[in-house]
Amino acid sequence: MGRYRHDFVETYEGILAFGYSREEDERALIAFLQKFSDDDLMRLLSSRLRNSEIENLVDLLTGLMKKHLSEKEYHLYFLKD
Numbered sequence: 847m848g849r850y851r852h853d854f855v856e857t858y859e860g861i862l863a864f865g866y867s868r869e870e871d872e873r874a875l876i877a878f879l880q881k882f883s884d885d886d887l888m889r890l891l892s893s894r895l896r897n898s899e900i901e902n903l904v905d906l907l908t909g910l911m912k913k914h915l916s917e918k919e920y921h922l923y924f925l926k927d
Contacts, residue, residue, distance in 0.1 A: 849926040855880035 858877040860870060881887070892900070911920055921927050 852880040852883070 854873075855877045858873065860873055860877070862874050862878050862881075864871050864874055895903075911924060915923070
């Protein structure tokens, strides 16, 4: 069994919409990102992205993690080490 999971999206019954409430936005964000990171979609999309788009996406995501996670949390939850 792998270290990474995408269980939430498999049982999420809400809609992928934002702006209703903070709680619903958080749930929709989890489902959205888990759908986005699906292996098949990522293989297709990553081959079509420009280098600058890849860099922008990586910069955005690493910047958010750096801002909101401690170094310990980064290693535990992202790197899984």
